[in-house]
Amino acid sequence: MASSRSIRFKITALLVIPLLSLAALWVFGTSVTTRESASMLAVASLYANIGKPGDDLAIGMQREHMLTSEWLGSRSPERKAAVSRQREVVDGLRDRFRELALTDSAQEDLSTPAMRTRFDEMLVMIGRLDAARSAVDAGVLDQAALTVEYGRFPDAMQRLIAAMTVANDLPLYQQSRAVTAMGYSKDFLSRERGLAAGVLIAGRPLSPDEYRAFAQLATTRRFLFSQGMSDLEPALRAPFEELERSQEYQRFLTLEEQILADQGRTFPHTVWRQAADDIEAYYQSTLTRSSDALAASAEPAALATFVRAGLAGVLGLVAVIVSVVVAFRVGRGLTRELGELRDTAAELADVRLPRLIQRLRRGEEVDVDVEAPPLAVTGSTTEIRDLSAAFAGVRRTAVEAAVEQATLRDAVGKALRNLARRSQTLLQRQLKLLDAMQRRIEDPETLRELFRADHLTTRMRRQAEGLVILSGGSPGRTFAREVPLADVVRAAVAEVEDYTRVHVFPMPEVALKGDAAADVIHLCAELIENATVFSPPSTEVSVRAEPAARGIAIEVEDRGLGMSPEQRDAVNEKLARPPEFEAAGTERLGLHVTARLAARHGIRIELRGSPYGGTTAIVLLPDTLAATATPREVTPAPVPWPAHQAAQPQQPVTTATAGKPLPRRVRQAHLAPQLKNKPEAEPAAAEGPEQPAGTSPEHSRALLNSMQAGWRRGRTESERDGEEV
Structure with a gap:
């Protein structure tokens, strides 16, 4: 996923890059113009420190060349003395x-590597003069x-001057190159003078090498003179x-042509020397x-260039500043408008819509016009205004959809509750x-089947109550008085299909308030049934209860395969914070029902790992649900048929082994105090002391009739025919 950037950052980047480019161009143009102006000012310094002393030295060396050439031709002492004096000069x-x-200033004016290289070469050539003399x-x-x-x-020297002017196209430098060419032409004239003077003073014609050298010098001089003249202003x-029009120049050209024609045989040395x-x-x-x-013209031109560069630099700087200010104001305004739109959208997504949904879930009436007013986004950008209007339409559509969804969900919930109520x-x-049929039936096998149908109906009633709870209603079962915790747990076990596998340990002498007992029964039944479903049929499910610091803790432990830590954490999260029920999530209806009841x-409720490898569900009932239980005689507690009490009242409830005869018990001896009532007329076999188990079918029928009478009285008092209270 690409890295996220803010609107301010992107707009700033969008504006800064062109501004930096403009600023860079301004700096570059100003520096180039200033550098050129500085170079023009450096011309006077170069001419004073290098050019003029170099010309003087070149003229002196040209004269030394001529005198040396004459001495080589004549070998006279007078010429030797003249050479010595010129060498000193x-x-x-x-x-x-x-x-x-x-000097430092002269070296600073040599601003390019090419200029410094040519200057070093010139110093080397000066050093070769002594070797040439020797x-x-x-x-x-x-x-x-x-x-x-x-x-x-x-x-x-000429190469150095060319390096100082070749990289510039300004008129001043063009004229400098032209003057340099004229000076170079004059140097070749001096070389012609020295060469011819040395040959003519010896009274001999030019040798072939000397003639070729003279011809090259004359040709080069004429080319440089012509080139320089064409470039000069x-x-x-x-x-x-x-x-060029003077008699001296025309006379020199005549003698030069004559030397090239007859190699200097027609005139003496003095004529050539004078000309x-x-x-x-x-x-x-x-x-x-x-x-x-x-x-002299370089300094005014440089000053004029400086002035133009200064004006261009100031105007460019003003343009850059104005661009920065305009870009900053436009960017800030655009950022502010987009920020307002973002804040409005965030407020809608994080505050208004969640609050609206909560109100709709509570069943409150919602006015769409009030909840979806036009967006209060001010701005001058057309696209942002259009986006605000479009977003306002989206918000209104979202609010209308939420209201319609809530209305539909409420209607569906009402329909489901009505169906569940009817069920x-x-x-x-x-x-x-079934109660009436059980009172009339005396056949033990028929009673056994009726009890199974009764148990199945009880479980179906719990499923109907779960549908009522999921659709937003409350179950119809309530108790007028507090109910002992032991009876609550036994009632929960009675609503489980595989109740014979449930091992209920002795419960503490604690009672629950009547308005919460039915919900706790339903909650515990869901957890116990879940434990029986997700554990092997050969294992038992243990149910314990102990007083805790802040209430009563009920533990339901199975010996199944258990859950992974990730799955257990996800389930605990849903139990702690029940999510909105979705019709698509039907694979764990019991989880949603349990979470709803617990939140009410x-x-x-927390799931933990069991030492046996399964899962332990811990239910912490708060102190607000507890009520002091009515003291009663501790007697063996009945459980749904065909389970029975095995051994003393202090032992846990266990299940009977299939195929053993049913026990005989005293009528109403094991009912909770609040469920006891005057006994109805029962067969005589139900009265009297207990008889040995399995003595006759009549004994079994009397036992079943006694149990059914107790259940019927409990239902009559605790249930109100499925009506919501």
Whole structure:
């Protein structure tokens, strides 16, 4: 079964998930915008701490490359001195770059792993400069290899700048990439200048390797220049357009084409050096102005982006707050409406309907309009209003059905009681008819059959009384005076089919009130018969009674198969709290009858396991049912024929062995005091002292006539022809 959740929880989950998604989108958008703005502000810092010192170092290394290339071509002391002086300048620029680039602020601006990786590569390339110088001094590098070594740092520098701008599509970063391309083009121009200057000062043409290197440098420079020019904005492109149209640039292009055409054989070193220096200075000046302008424009753009991000963040936050408030109010209202409907339904199910059913069971009149008013659920939700109206209809239908069911049940109960009353009347008349027949019959065998019919009728009368009890009525039998407990138990045994198996132990000298005696007889008869039915025919059922702290305890014990603990607990629960009788539950009518009788008089009944393996039913009669018994002589107690008293008055009642002759007794000697009356005329054989058992058939007939006379007097006084009192 799925786990249960409250309406409040589900509505909250339904509203919280979209709100959290909205809040997450707002946080993401705000963080992205803020991060981009912060990155734009970091451009100025990167340019000041890394970009500008790196450019200065690159320019210094480009000049060192050119001077070194000329020294390798001429080997003059003057060129060697110039190289030494430039190396000192480059070392100073390198130290300054490291000092600024390794500061905490500069490192914080390197915000991505790619930027930090490219920066570390650039530091490695700076460290290779010393190895390149040593190789130059040892004479192991030619012009082409020298160009490659001095181009490593500028390449690393360009990769770092590309890492700082490649992940952004903002216009500022696009212009930064374009300016970077123009700067990279200028670096390749410097490499061309150094390579050609070294070859021309030696007065020789370019070797095949040197020619290929020069051609690659020229081609790459032209591509980068063209690409950068196409990406620059008009304001930043204008200085480079002036550079492209200048005499210095056109002269450099002419010399570059001539070197590619005849490998530098047609003009001297000084011509190339002058043209290359002029265009390099012009190019660097233009590039410096463009870079400064780009760095200066980054801060206002970043501030503008911050402003837009702030407005978007504030508006987004306001939207989130408004959404939360609206969602909370709507969710709370919906939860309140559903909660009212739930409380109304719970009140109907747990209070109103059970109370209504109790009133109907008590036979009270019920007004459907009063018991099923419209639901007092206020709300603005259409579906909840419709649900309330539908639930009100269901409630009214349920109340009407309960009233109709109670009416039908009452009608059925009345019909059953009427049928049971008629059966009682007929059975009572049958008992009187049997009494009259027994008085007239003298044949012992015929009397034996009449006694059996009498016993069967008595049991049928108990079944009719059980039907009256189940249908809500009370049995018609009552006693005008208190009845001794011993007589109550004997009367209960007399109503059991297999009474010969019942072993009744001596009862305490206690009497029960007359208005409760008949019900206790019926109750005990049900328990005793149940014990005889659910135990083997060869075993006996024992009945004992003892005074208890709060009344009188009667124990009915059988020696059957017993019950499982679960079954016994279920039966004890029904005996303690009698359920409403259902017509379908006819397999244990005696249980329902017993429970009804016990509840009527406050009698407690509990089933327990027996040491013999069967079941023991303990009946606790409360003190309110007890009355002081009238003192009487303790004499052997009669039991229904063919049982008899075996031995003294102190021994338990036992059954006679089949086939033995019937005993002879004195008329009315064993009747309860309240049942004694003046004797009617009986045969003379009934008077006089006891004779030995089995002396003649006349003795047996007199005994049976005497017993029947006592039963008839008891019925005349105690029963009122089945009428309810």
